[in-house]
Amino acid sequence: MIPENISNEVLNELQNIVGTDYLFVDANVLSDYGHDETEDLSFAPQVVVKPKSTSEVSAIVTLANQHQIPVTPIGGRTGLSGGALSVYGGIALSTERLNQIIAIDAKNLQVTTQPGVITEVLRDAVAAQGLFYPVDPSSQGSCFIGGNVAENSGGARAVKYGVTKDYVLNLEVVLPTGEIIWTGANTLKNATGYNLTQLLVGSEGTLGIVTQIVLKLLPLPTANVLLLVPFYKAEQACEAVSAIFRAGITPSALEFMERDAITWTANYLGEVNVPIGDNVQAHLLIEVDGNYPDILFQEAEKIMHVLEAYEIDEVLFADTDEQKNALWKLRRAVSEAVKANSIYKEEDAVVPRYELPNLLTAVKKAGEKYGFQSVCYGHAGDGNLHINIIKGNMSDEAWQNEVPKGITEIFEATVALKGTLSGEHGIGWVQKRYMPIAFNALHLQLMKQIKNIFDPNNILNPGKIFPDEI
Amino acid sequence: MIPENISNEVLNELQNIVGTDYLFVDANVLSDYGHDETEDLSFAPQVVVKPKSTSEVSAIVTLANQHQIPVTPIGGRTGLSGGALSVYGGIALSTERLNQIIAIDAKNLQVTTQPGVITEVLRDAVAAQGLFYPVDPSSQGSCFIGGNVAENSGGARAVKYGVTKDYVLNLEVVLPTGEIIWTGANTLKNATGYNLTQLLVGSEGTLGIVTQIVLKLLPLPTANVLLLVPFYKAEQACEAVSAIFRAGITPSALEFMERDAITWTANYLGEVNVPIGDNVQAHLLIEVDGNYPDILFQEAEKIMHVLEAYEIDEVLFADTDEQKNALWKLRRAVSEAVKANSIYKEEDAVVPRYELPNLLTAVKKAGEKYGFQSVCYGHAGDGNLHINIIKGNMSDEAWQNEVPKGITEIFEATVALKGTLSGEHGIGWVQKRYMPIAFNALHLQLMKQIKNIFDPNNILNPGKIFPDEI
Known part of the structure; x- marks a missing residue:
């Protein structure tokens, strides 16, 4: 599918649908809507429209379908798999005015x-x-x-x-x-x-x-308790995750951060004061929530009891809302901090949670083999690891050719551990070439046929999810 | 699709796949596998096979697909929508040996x-x-x-x-x-x-x-508390359901039983001693569970506080496992008890939980209009009402012609309340004619096209879900 110019007639019809104020063809707007938070990728649409109602959306899509023009739905442009990129140009349909x-x-x-x-x-x-x-x-x-x-x-x-x-x-x-x-x-x-x-x-x-x-x-639960636990060995942090569940506790959050993730982010934010011991390799951020504070403290004690089996530094209990917010801000800013540090690629592999140490090992092994550094963090309670592969001083050539081999091996290991490519970021544009690692041709064809039923002209967000060759 | 005799050649091939001991063509076995728990319906297959492995299942289905013979997968035969009935004959594939x-x-x-x-x-x-x-x-x-x-x-x-x-x-x-x-x-x-x-x-x-x-x-949660609450007004029982959630409590069960449901079942079981006041119209069976018994008693007290707003008889607290099991046995036997009492049809309508009183009203109104009695019970916490329409003394003519009109009106009311036809029993054979009440033709076509992708020869459980005319 190669983008063709959209005719003035179609542009006029689009303008009739959304109104003059909500159709954009200026280069800077097209450029703005041509990227999300995925790496440094940019694919500009040929026109941006901002409908206000379901019936306007329907009219836009009907028109696009008649003229076989690609339509890319665009939300907050925070995606990490390139789902909102207008890879074949066409109409970018922003939902920002559907905001009620x-x-x-x-x-x-x-x-x-x-x-x-x-x-x-x-x-x-x-x-x-x-x-x-x-x-x-x-x-x-x-x-x-x-x-x-x-x-x-x-x-x-x-x-x-x-x-x-x-x-x-x-x-x-x-x-x-x-x-x-x-x-x-x-x-x-x-x-x-x-x-x-x-x-x-x-x-x-x-x-x-x-x-x-x-x-x-x-x-709405009314209370929670938050702990930051520093581990001397990253693998033990991963192992502790499964042990906490086996002790009968279901935390409301159980987040893993490698040392670099937390130090880079603390530096990036510049305002969070989390002391990190020299030999600490990783942290778990653990929250329990509910309506009965006394019970939550009992659960926190049970967690502490589980953690005694591992080599950990002093646990930080966040007592006040201020402390809790600071820790969450730190965790949430990791992605931004990594991005600010270097060009990177982010993978979103997910495995059964007990397999997390094995996934982490596979990531590091691939990094050694293909010469890249990685910063890992993510939702350890779900076995969902965000793997940030850092360009740093790598040559462009190695970045283009070696890193994908390493990613392939990481995903092969992931699938062998009964996991899959993406836990929560989606496949979008950047992961689609790896889909055959997770699915055989028959399986991909079933999905593709479903796509064809819904979208016989392949106008809606074309170029996503499916590898190019199917 | 009209059942044709399965050739001896195919029967031989089936026997080669599953072995002599696990292929059945005797009339009594075919009859046994020709019904589930759906009304008094019976559709016998032409052969029953009991494969032991995935590869045997695959071989059976491959063969059936080659010869375009219907295959009906059969589990425990407890279904209430006729999903396991071999409505076009063919091969009944029992999963009973896939039991590991x-x-x-x-x-x-x-x-x-x-x-x-x-x-x-x-x-x-x-x-x-x-x-x-x-x-x-x-x-x-x-x-x-x-x-x-x-x-x-x-x-x-x-x-x-x-x-x-x-x-x-x-x-x-x-x-x-x-x-x-x-x-x-x-x-x-x-x-x-x-x-x-x-x-x-x-x-x-x-x-x-x-x-x-x-x-x-x-x-596994380690503790629970169970209450049986008699209401003088059935609608108030329904209203109380929503009020309990709004008080911040999420019970682990919240079951509704009309008076007839509980008395018929107590009589049917003959061993449950639940005193029922003369003016009691309905009961709620309410359970909270967790790991901290003291907290559960606090939650039970909160529930009692909510219930003060309604006209209720004395609440029965089930203290012992014996009492709890007796109450659950009572609840679980309602369906059997109704069945033992009369020929019946069961609908499985579901609505947003606050709309349950409106659904109950619509059911009773349809019964008055078309001359049928109904016994209602079900999962009030989910807005899921099992509506048992009782034949009792109705004429066969009215049963055949009037009741479906009543069911249509019940489902129209259900959909108007933003609910749908089945909460948990499925559509199967008996509800499929009502599907156009929930879905327009376009929507049904999308589903049907998905079916066609998976099953181009329509051999797998044909005659289910989709109304005959699409």
Whole structure:
């Protein structure tokens, strides 16, 4: 699919749909909407439109389908797999004006929202009514809930509360033909036909554009306890993760950070004072939450008891909200800090949690073999490791040719450990070439045929998920 | 699709695959495998096979696909929507010899099992290792875990812990072409391509035959408190359900039973001594669970405080395991008791939980209009009402012609309340004609096209889910 110029006639029709103020062809806007947070990649669309309603989205997609013009849905542009890049040009459809929380239904513990609401705004709005939307990607301050649905985003609390898919009850979707359906019902249970809701979640904007989202909510927990545990051996930090669960505790967060991740980030932020012993290799950030503070302290003691089996430095208990916020800010800024430090590639491998030490070993081994440094951190409770491969002083040639070999070996090890390529970032543009490591040709063909049913003209977010050769 | 005789050649090939002892053509076996627990329906297959391995399943399906013979996968035959009925004859593929728990992985809190394991056997096996598989259909003593996956079964604990889909991480599936894939990975998070795992869950054996299942487990809670609350007004029982959640409590079970449900069942079982006041219209059975008994009593007190707003009779606290088991036995036997009482039809409507009183009203209104009695019970915490329509003294003519009109109106009301046709029983054979109430033609076509991708010859469980006219 090669981008062709969009005719003036089509541009006029688009302008009729969204209005003069919400169609953009200026180079700087196109450039802005041509990248997300994925490496240093940039693919500019030919036009940016900002519809205000489901019917405007439908009209845009109908037009694009008639003229076979690519449409790339764009949310908060915080993605890490290139899902929002207009790799074949065409129309960039920004959801930023679909930004209304339509209804917080406290009686049913549900919220109905448009996709362009910032995740943190949504979480705060429901929290104000004593309700809890637990999914908290590190980018929650700027990512959109619609992007979370597209990528099946996770976050620190997934270990206890699950990921986006576990909260999506129903979706209003504009299909690539312009038609509009609701995928399911606003119910906690549903055994009525094929689960198109869950098929849409995580489909990275390739099967439809989500225009309304009904999410399940929980009662808001009122208390938590947070511990930062320094380990002298990174592998032991990984092992401790599984031991905590086997002790019958389900933490609300269980985050792993290699030494470099925490020191680089502390330097980057410049304001966090976390003492790090010389021989500390890794940290676990552990949170338990609930409604009964005394019980949480008991659980924290149980965790401490589990940790006695490992070689650890002094544990930091965050007592105040200020301390807790500082630690979370540190954790959430790791990705930015790594980015500020060097050109990098980020992988998002996920394995059964007990296999995390083996995954970490495989990453380091690949790094030694192909000559790259990596900084690893992520959601250890879910077995989800963010592997930041650092360009540093590597030659461009090695960066282009050697690193992909190392990534291939990391993913081969991941799949051998019964894991898979992406836990929460999606495949998008940058991981698609590795898909045959996880799926055989038959399996990829099944997925591709599903894509064809929904999108016979392949206009919606083309070039994503599927390797080029299928 | 009209059943034709299966040739002797094919029967011989089937026998070569499964062995002489595991192919059956005797009339009594065919009759046995021709029904499940759905009303009084019976559709016998032409042959029953009982494969022992994934490769045997694959060989059977490959053969059937070559000869375009219908294959109906059969589990514990406890289904309530006719999913396991061989409505077009053909091969009944019983999973009863695929009955091994392959591995309980305590380190990762996962279990890998074949589909023919009885759900309770699986729950007990993991409980023996301190692990918890929460999904507990009322038929757990005889249903198979594979059937639970096929129907996306729920149960009493779904209100806190979710349904089958929330525990399925990965599936080994024999596709209708005989090919074998694993749908996903053994990970808690997965953002890698389309979610075929969730597409398969609840697809009622129409997209593939599940031959291995990887389930997420939780730490086993060690304590619970159980209350039986009699209400003078059924609608108030429904209202109290939502109020309990709004008070910040998430019970582990919240079951609703109309007066008739409990009295019929007590009479049917003959051994349960539950005093029921004259003016009591309905009961709620409420459980909270966890690891800290003191906290559970606090939660029970909070619930009692919520209930003060309603007109209730004396609450029964079940203190001992014996009392608790008696109450659960009572609840689980309602379906059998109703069945023993009269010919009946069971609907499985589900709505947002706050709408339950409105659904109950719609059911009773339809009964008045079309002249039928109904006994309602079910999972009030999920808004999932089992509506048993009683034939009693109705004429056959009214039963055939009037009741479906009433069911149509009940489902129209359900969908208007943002609910849907089935919460946990599936659509199968008996609900398929009502599918156009929940989905428009476009939506049904999307589902049907997905079916066609997986099963181009429509051999796998044909005649289910989709209305005949599409």
